[in-house]
Amino acid sequence: MDWEVFLTPYKQAVEELKIKFKGVRDEYEQADHHSPIEFVTGRVKPIRSILDKMKRKRISMKNLEEEMHDLAGIRVMCQFVEDINRVIELIRKRNDIEIIEERDYVTRQKESGYRSYHVVVKYPVQTIEGEKQVHVEIQIRTLAMNFWATIEHSLNYKYNKKIPINIQKRLQRAAEAASRLDEEMSEIRDEIREAQKVFQKKEEK
Template sequence: MTSYMDIDKLKQMKNELTKFMLVYKFALEEMMTKINILEQEFHHTHDYNPIEHVNSRIKSPESIFNKINRKNYPFSLPAIQNTIKDIAGIRITCSFVSDIYKIAAMISGQADIEVIDTKDYIKNPKGNGYRSLHLIIKIPVFMSDRVEKVFVEIQIRTIAMDFWASLEHKIYYKYDKEIPDRLIRELKDAANSATELDKKMENLHNEISGIKALENSKEELTELHINNDTFPLPADLLRFLSEKMI
């Protein structure tokens, strides 16, 4: 039979766990606000936005406790806070590999963010073909009575990498982590194909960007801007000016 003392203890544990999880929720909200600001800045002031999609999640208490048992970590909230660094997670999907490093640099350069660890699975893919850039950061969360510095894991990858990782994850759990050798080989081949696709798409992007930059330069050379008015320069005048400059 459960005593009043046991019930009070359970209530206390539940309240402590709720407070513990709330800090990670607030950390995610802080980071999502930062990423949203970057998205809006690129939307309004640049021709190109490197961020395609953003997803966030918090590990469930069950997942946290499973990881504690699997890793043989101490069973206490302070120990969990110090050892498990992916309770709060954000995944940023972009179009091109170069975007990944741009986004990582923008996040890492913010004054209140401390980068704890970087794992580059793009330059050094995992054995199964997995590719992504992982950042472990700490971000301050301002509570009513204290400031908590909270770990957040950020994964940044291309659309092709994300599609592959999603498929691999489904296969991994469908076969209860025992994937047949044939499927392992096919997944590795698919990862290589995704890598080649990323390279081709980036080359096309760079070529199109180069053509666009050249066209913009031509427009600037053939137009005269005075205040808010634009005046096209006659071809004869441009030819005359170019001859005088030679």
């Protein structure tokens, strides 16, 4: 198994989608509108993590591409919770992406405190041997959700997915603080929107 060769189309999908979502942000900025996309990152799952997950979930090599949907991953960060839905709408409208699954951990957060919206899509990559459809998992979240998730991920890594109960509790408190920050931000967002309406009415006179 040559992993480098196997993962090449996934790496390509990540590079192309990063450029595409950055393009969306640029388009909004060009038009002087608030962009629902703040920034975008992407990665191909590290080989070691693929092997771990295959073992944990009993996935065979043969079914790997069909059953593991996060070999390629894109993360879209938003300023406001409300922007998450706008990003989902944008994805639904694109002709170059086909949505095959959605999981909403924003309205129904995980027990751990994890919040994010996950969309699994099919994306066509043109390889030198022809077109290949690959799965990509797109995670959409606010900056605060992302901040918390980064910390949780590094703790999970340290404790090998068995975070001690007292730290779990502290993590939940941090998740609440992150959630609180998102709410305060949303309230300001409403103010901004209303202020803009007043402003635009003036302009139209």
